[in-house]
Amino acid sequence: MNISVELTLTPLQNDFEPAIINFIKELRSSGLTVLENPLSTQVFGEYDAVMKVLQKEMKTALEAIDNGLLYIKIVKSDRSNYEPHF
Numbered sequence: 001m002n003i004s005v006e007l008t009l010t011p012l013q014n015d016f017e018p019a020i021i022n023f024i025k026e027l028r029s030s031g032l033t034v035l036e037n038p039l040s041t042q043v044f045g046e047y048d049a050v051m052k053v054l055q056k057e058m059k060t061a062l063e064a065i066d067n068g069l070l071y072i073k074i075v076k077s078d079r080s081n082y083e084p085h086f
Contacts, residue, residue, distance in 0.1 A: 058064070
């Protein structure tokens with residue numbers, strides 16, 4: 001089963017950029033399809049492969065910050081090729 005995951009890491013601290021950058025770099029190096037925009041990062045792939053990477057990288061990202069939020073949305077399908085039809 002393929003999934004699409006949208007993630008938004010929001011460290012609640014002044015020096016927030018390094019935590020976000022490290023999180024995205026680790027996701028990029030996973031071998032999964034990763035797309036970014038200014039508000040979130042999307043990860044696409046087979047459920048077990050995606051969740052294995054996310055389990056590790058989300059924990060690492062949260063341990064690297066004092067306080068923060070990590071929003072996650074999961075869609076049951078690979079939406080990496082989505083193009084609006086309007």
